[in-house]
Amino acid sequence: MKTKVILSIVVFLFFGLILAGCSAMGKGREEKLQIRIAEQYGLAYAPLQIIKEKKLIEKNLPDIQVTWRQLGNTAAIREAMLADELDVGFMAIPPFLIGWDKGMEWKIACGLSSSPVALVVNKESIKSIQDFTQEDRIALPQPGSVQHILLSLACEKIWGDPTRLDNLLVTLDHPDGMNALLARREVSAHFTTPPYLFKELENPGMRQILDGKEALGEEFTFIVGVTTAKLYQDQPEVYDAFLRALEEAVDFMENNPTETIKILAAAYQIEQEEVLKYLEHPDMAYSLEVKGVMKFADFMQKNDYIKRKPANIEEVIWDENDK
């Protein structure tokens, strides 16, 4: 009996070690130049489609192997970066700050886009967020998302209590949230971004009662590019090539609108006229500039979404001192 027990423990440990060994080995062999980038779905990520289509990173660093991954939510991107499966992730500022607060070794490399982000309602009776009743439900992607933080900001401004509407929230991803809003059952509001935002507003009776800029009180970058310290410090040439590619992509979009629209229409599988309409929206802008980080950080720290906040912007954006 005793020997059997000991034997089974040994076997068990053995397999455990093999497992651990495998994952360690997987990391060891990636010495070749490479960059692994995660994006999410939406027009806010448009320059990345240009980089992909025009192979801009390869143009700047010919030997590099580029891997693109589309992930469903920011939490997955964060975990993949922690596990050293990704070098670059694109996300909104609040999820980045949550990771930074938890000690992740990453910083913002660049901005990517500003985008309309707004709360759409399907009821005539709701003119502002003060009109929500206990029966109403507000759909948004997830707690801690930029939409959630923006709603909390608006609540704090009105009631001094950012959690005032938290018990009305329903977590749904953008497509499900849109369906729920249009179905007009319990969900009476949806905090969302294009193309869902535009599609929803095309339906009769849908109105926008709050937008992001209004909630934060200033303009902000909707999606930022975040890279690991490992990429920035160990592979500066890759990092530089990536940033140059992004600049070129944004320039390309400015200078070649026709081809841009063609590429984006194919990438997102929507009509060219529609792409054009979205890109012409005044709040839709692509730029590497990063805005609004400190304002988000102030609010999030004050209300316990994060425990610490950056003393200055250099703490969360890569600069020369980090090299």
Added chain:
Amino acid sequence: MGNDLKQQEENLIDRTVIICLKSVSKYYRRSQETLRVLDHIDLDIYQGEILALLGPSGCGKTTLLRQIAGFDHRESGSLLMDGHEVVQPEVKRIMIFQDFNQLFPWKTVIQNVVYPLQVNRVGESDTANREIALEYLKLVELTGFEDSYPHQLSGGMKQKAAMARALALKPKVLLMDEPFGSLDALTRIALQNLLLKVWQETGVTIIFVTHDIQEAVILSDRIAVMGRETAGIKKVIPNLLDRPRVVGEAGYSEIYGHVYSLMDINPTK
């Protein structure tokens, strides 16, 4: 005892028909061929008798018994009990199967006996039903095993419990489909004796299917011999030996031999 015996003989003389089969047929159709299992069977069953249905396996004796029970549909013919056509199983004809697993395993022995009594509202209360059940368990000599579950009983005890369960409903006819066929020889003899005792005490009519000539001779008042080839009853032999019967007694071998000769047993086969 002597009185009971007389009673039985008088019953035989009386010959009140309790079940009457006229030209009962049952076929099995398998793709192209039609298998005649029962072909125009005529048979009268008398009140209070033990009738053995004897034959080799595959002769249709179980099929005939199931017809009488009302389990199966028939092609043609009429089957009357007390002047009413038999169309479905009824409490007045209770079947006892060969399979030991006819008791409900999720009920104790006494619950097995009480349950049909409750369903048929035999006793006025649950206590009354329990009293009845205990009485019949005593009759089949199972006192002390009321609260056992069937899986805790031997095969012989299970068949005894099945008999108690059937008899408690006071059926007019007990249909027994080789009930002792899977028992060892000694237990079988014990149960045969028990059956005779019960029969004498209750006066129930018994139709007893068996392929064992000895069992048929020991138990029955008449033996209906069935054959594989004929799909019917070859002959009904009266068996008027005095009870209790003992193998090898005067007259025993005569009847045994008579039955044997009808059984198509070919030693060269």
Added chain:
Amino acid sequence: MKMTNKTSSYQKIKTRLFWVIVILVLWEIVAQSGIFPAAIFPSLLVIARALENSIVSGEILLQTAFSLALILQGFLISLLAAILVSSLAAGNKMFNGLVDTLAAIAHPLPGIALLPLIIVWFGTGTTSILVIIVHSVIWPMILNIMTGFKAISPIYKEAGLNFGLNRFQIIKDILIPASLPYVLSGIRIGWARAWRALISAEMIFGAVGLKGGLGWYIFKQRVFMDTPGMFAGIFVIVLIGIIVEDYVFAAFEERTVKKWGMI
């Protein structure tokens, strides 16, 4: 006989405990080795502290109660519906065919795949989670119960008919107890599937209000990167699973089919 039962269940608990400890030790070794960053593979102590915090604050208890209430409802609805449907199917060939076809279509379909439809039809509240649970549980249950009905020795049914039982009594007093071993295994499979469906549905639907169940609790810890808290939630799920399997189901089995000698 009672003695051996006791010792065997004691033995079972001992083996269970032994392996649980081995797994925990292995976990701690991996956590301490630093193969994975602590932010995704925290040590047991950190997890225990997170569990303690969430118990003290009452949140994890609240969410667990919410999940348990939902799963019990969904489970009972499914069990009753499955018995009803299987019983009807047992008595009617056409209906049996329909149920069989429906089960063949719906059984392999994950409830989550139906999410967009469910949201449109039932909204995003507890009703939808219930629908997903019922969908996940009812088909394996129906299939098991129907198999159980088919496997019943015809003698039980014939004996029942002979005793003058009506259809309802045959189903209630014969078909169901006689197929109990199958019903039980259906219940076991159903329970496991119900848990999975519940947790995934809660993760996707999130909270309606502050109550979103254990799945929601885990998801929330994840989005705020509270990995120890996430594992605390997972621990509670595992704990409930083991308790239900080792105590509730095993005890029920001990008192029924095992006592009756049916398995």
